[in-house]
Amino acid sequence: MTGSLSKNRSYYIHSVIFILIMTAFWFLPPIAGITELGMKVLGVFLGVLYGWIFIGFIWPSLLGMITLGLTGYASVLEVFQAGMGDSTVVRVFFAFVFAGVLQTTKLTNYIAEWCISRKFCRGKPWRLIAVLFVASIMLGGVNLYAAIIIMWAIFYGICNAVGLHKGDPVVSYMIVGITLICGMGSMSLPFLPTSIIWRSMLQEEILTTYAAPMGTLTIVQLLLISTLTIGYFLVGRYILRINVDALNNLTDEYFSQIENKKMTHEKKNAAFSLIGFILLLVAPMLAPEGAVRNFFVNIDVVGASALMIIFFLFRRDSNGKSLYDFGKMVFDGINWDIIILFAATMPISAAMESEETGIVSTVIGAVMPFFEKLSPVTFLLVVLVVFVILTQFAHNLILGIVFTAVLAQIGIGMGISPYLFHVFTAWCFQLAFMTPGASAQSALIFGNTAWIDVKHSYKYTTVAVLTGCAMELLVLPVMLMLF
Numbered sequence: 001m002t003g004s005l006s007k008n009r010s011y012y013i014h015s016v017i018f019i020l021i022m023t024a025f026w027f028l029p030p031i032a033g034i035t036e037l038g039m040k041v042l043g044v045f046l047g048v049l050y051g052w053i054f055i056g057f058i059w060p061s062l063l064g065m066i067t068l069g070l071t072g073y074a075s076v077l078e079v080f081q082a083g084m085g086d087s088t089v090v091r092v093f094f095a096f097v098f099a100g101v102l103q104t105t106k107l108t109n110y111i112a113e114w115c116i117s118r119k120f121c122r123g124k125p126w127r128l129i130a131v132l133f134v135a136s137i138m139l140g141g142v143n144l145y146a147a148i149i150i151m152w153a154i155f156y157g158i159c160n161a162v163g164l165h166k167g168d169p170v171v172s173y174m175i176v177g178i179t180l181i182c183g184m185g186s187m188s189l190p191f192l193p194t195s196i197i198w199r200s201m202l203q204e205e206i207l208t209t210y211a212a213p214m215g216t217l218t219i220v221q222l223l224l225i226s227t228l229t230i231g232y233f234l235v236g237r238y239i240l241r242i243n244v245d246a247l248n249n250l251t252d253e254y255f256s257q258i259e260n261k262k263m264t265h266e267k268k269n270a271a272f273s274l275i276g277f278i279l280l281l282v283a284p285m286l287a288p289e290g291a292v293r294n295f296f297v298n299i300d301v302v303g304a305s306a307l308m309i310i311f312f313l314f315r316r317d318s319n320g321k322s323l324y325d326f327g328k329m330v331f332d333g334i335n336w337d338i339i340i341l342f343a344a345t346m347p348i349s350a351a352m353e354s355e356e357t358g359i360v361s362t363v364i365g366a367v368m369p370f371f372e373k374l375s376p377v378t379f380l381l382v383v384l385v386v387f388v389i390l391t392q393f394a395h396n397l398i399l400g401i402v403f404t405a406v407l408a409q410i411g412i413g414m415g416i417s418p419y420l421f422h423v424f425t426a427w428c429f430q431l432a433f434m435t436p437g438a439s440a441q442s443a444l445i446f447g448n449t450a451w452i453d454v455k456h457s458y459k460y461t462t463v464a465v466l467t468g469c470a471m472e473l474l475v476l477p478v479m480l481m482l483f
Contacts, residue, residue, distance in 0.1 A: 014054040022047030038357030040071040052436040061344035083343030094305035100333020107270035109157040125247035140185025147182040172456035188225040190217035198426035231471040280304040338447030387428040396432035420483035431468040433461040
């Protein structure tokens with residue numbers, strides 16, 4: 001009883017501190033170029049960050065959105081509309097529902113069992129982990145969020161088969177690893193959507209003046225994703241010495257049962273839907289320019305997920321009743337911690353970026369004079385350190401939009417290829433994992449409280465970021481030589 005009271009006391013103390021941080025900034029005088037509105041927004045940001053770390057995600061996020069709506073930046077309704085209607089939130093929502101269907105049909109379990117029963121992986125847990133990481137690269141190139149959710153679902157099936165649970169180091173290591181590698185896999189080739197988004201932040205003048213060296217970009221980006229994957233794998237195996245013995249908790253009899261197991265009719269339907277889903281997402285990369293490509297681009301992951309959900313809802317049993325219930329799909333598939341965390345992150349991040357707050361312009365004014373005095377290599381190294389730190393606390397896309405074009409011009413003045421700068425900084429920004437508000441991917445990790453606790457989220461995301469930095473520095477000499 002005493003322990004319970006102690007825990008509740010700590011919870012209420014953190015709750016009071018969270019509310020005080022959000023409201024105290026309303027009464028502080030503006031700092032440097034930050035406006036009065038900017039101080040209020042900054043208080044909301046720092047408050048919810050504290051709440052996410054020490055309390056949880058649902059009610060701190062909701063209260064943060066309400067408070068942002070009271071600052072004068074936008075109304076409460078507009079904040080909630082911006083959050084719940086954000087494209088990322090909608091994409092993740094439908095991807096979750098579709099992944100939930102795959103889990104309901106046990107297709108993800110079937111795929112997991114197929115993976116662990118391969119002779120190449122049998123009795124070799126680290127080979128199995130390597131296979132999952134390679135699959136994460138490939139699916140990440142198709143669609144980032146769908147890849148993460150589907151690969152997680154497959155890994156959950158493996159966990160259920162071998163008796164792994166939340167809190168096991170290998171579970172936390174893999175949850176973070178899959179997210180990291182899917183995220184980097186989404187920009188492993190220069191023609192992938194994520195790569196194009198980051199490159200578009202350079203500047204129209206740069207994009208038209210300097211031809212993009214696609215061959216060099218392809219080599220460098222493949223080298224980066226390969227090095228990162230190998231690095232994270234080696235860190236887990238030889239430095240952290242993750243205990244993977246549980247992945248060997250399977251008997252020959254179990255493998256024999258798996259090998260003799262046939263796909264049910266429902267699993268086959270789910271497999272066809274998964275293949276169709278992937279084809280719809282790959283189609284824009286393969287279709288010729290024009291109306292056909294525009295059609296598939298317009299479908300997006302939302303349309304692809306919704307079409308597959310419609311496929312399941314359309315079907316009827318022999319009694320004329322629907323085989324699937326949409327409410328149950330949502331109930332089984334949605335992780336509401338992640339959805340609400342995303343919904344809060346987007347409008348708060350947009351408010352931080354707004355010119356009305358003066359927060360971003362103040363930061364730019366503070367760092368630009370320092371950057372201009374550096375040598376080319378030192379410039380890149382400082383960019384790595386500063387951006388990797390900043391992007392753990394401010395949304396990575398916002399930082400990319402604000403800083404990329406300006407700093408690329410400084411780099412060009414030093415003789416640095418704008419495309420070297422593009423790849424280098426994009427990978428820095430993608431290493432945004434160490435706090436819930438760093439990026440959409442980090443929000444996925446920290447919100448996945450069913451499989452990874454907050455302590456492990458911080459531990460393994462820190463490992464992932466440090467490994468990513470080390471691997472990027474390892475590849476930097478090759479980048480300098482090729483560009």
